[in-house]
Amino acid sequence: MDTTDIRILSAGSALPGPPVGNAALARRFHMDATWETWVNVFIGTHTRHLAVDLDSGEITSSLADLGETAARRALERGGLDAAEIDLMVLATATPDALMPATVNVIADRLGIDGVPTYQLQSGCAGAVQALDVARSLLTSGDARTALVIGGDSCAKHFDLGADLTRLSPAELVNVVLFGDGAGAVVLTSRPARDTVALRRVLNRLTGRGRPPGQVVEWYGRADRHPGRPAVTEDYKAVEESVPLLAAEILKELLDDLGWSAVDVDYLLPPQLSGTMTARIVAGLNLPAAEEITCVRQTGNTGNALPFLQLERALAEMTTGDRALGIAVESSKWIKAGFALEKV
Structure with missing residues (x-):
């Protein structure tokens, strides 16, 4: 079967909490207006969603939370339920734990069982790697429908007590560059019109x-x-x-x-x-x-x-x-x- 037979049925996403602007970060870390201008101009990112409360330091969402929400939305938009998923793949650089694999935690929450699951440890290319793994397995004919998830939560690395004036540029950029979130798509080898x-x-x-x-x-x-x-x-x-x-x-x-x-x-x-x-x-x-x-x-x-x-x-x-x-x-x-x- 050629890769042209693999279709994307639907997609869903999840972002934790309200957007956090650069001004809010500047206030939280006691940085001046010059720093905020540097973020706006040099980085060019204006807001991000964080799975940590900046005031209390409480983790508000795990990667499993975000992945579950994104997956449910993708399944709903595709008109599918858990019983129709033949395999799952998750790509992340920031799993909730080394074990159990976060993909299996999400599968359990969704009610998915008895199917192959895979978790890929990778950065920005991981989502594409996950698509590649799912596409290959669907092409082989062993499965018909795959749930593919990509997500990251950097909250565990967010040091709210850090003195940003003492950080090197290699560390400082990470305070403003990243946000948390998850996305999911449903792939199928089944014939599907308008896909x-x-x-x-x-x-x-x-x-x-x-x-x-x-x-x-x-x-x-x-x-x-x-x-x-x-x-x-x-x-x-x-x-x-x-x-x-x-x-x-x-x-x-x-x-x-x-x-x-x-x-x-x-x-x-x-x-x-x-x-x-x-x-x-x-x-x-x-x-x-x-x-x-x-x-x-x-x-x-x-x-x-x-x-x-x-x-x-x-x-x-x-x-x-x-x-x-x-x-x-x-x-x-x-x-x-x-x-x-x-x-």
Whole structure:
């Protein structure tokens, strides 16, 4: 069976709490107006949703909470119930625990049992990797309908007591760059009219010999070191590499499909930050494509973002429309992307 037979039936998403603006972050961390201006201009992200209460420090949503909500919405929009799901895949860089796997917690809450489940540990490319795994299993004929979830919750890494004036740029950027959220899609190999076909999925490691662009630590009781930050970001390396990798992904997808730049009606670009996304889109030069971007409002929600974009794309695409999604994993440099066509 060709990948053109795999259809996206529906999508859903979940964001925790109300949006948190840059002014609210500045007040919480006692930063001046200059810092807020720096965030607005340099990062270009205006709000984000956080699974932690900034006043009390209470965790308000787990990844399982967000994943369950997104999945329920996707199932409802697809007119499906739990008994119709043949397999589940979750992509995340921030599981609730090492064990049990968060995918199985979500499955239990949804009433899904007796099916294969997979959890992929990955950053921004994880959502595409999850699509790739589900697509491959559906194509093999062993399953007919898959629930694919992507999400991240950075709340456990949010240090409300941090003195931001003492943080290095590699740590400071993470305070404003990221948000929390989850997204889900339902894929099927069953014939379905008026749906979006998943034409191609690209997933390729390109990080041999390259230092990581991002590191997220996992501390155990025996290996905690006060001087080792939980999350660091080599923003300069990301800034230099992601636009180039995005262009390579675009070219490879277009060449593989035999599409030209003017054939693309919708572009789902990488969602690192508002400023970076704008730069990437300008460099890709797809004059006929409508950009689907949400990072300025949601922050970088990691594995949730491609599904947040997909949710919007599914609502807007009409018969014959084509869309390309591009994601770059900076932690160890993965090129990822996918192609859609409304049929």
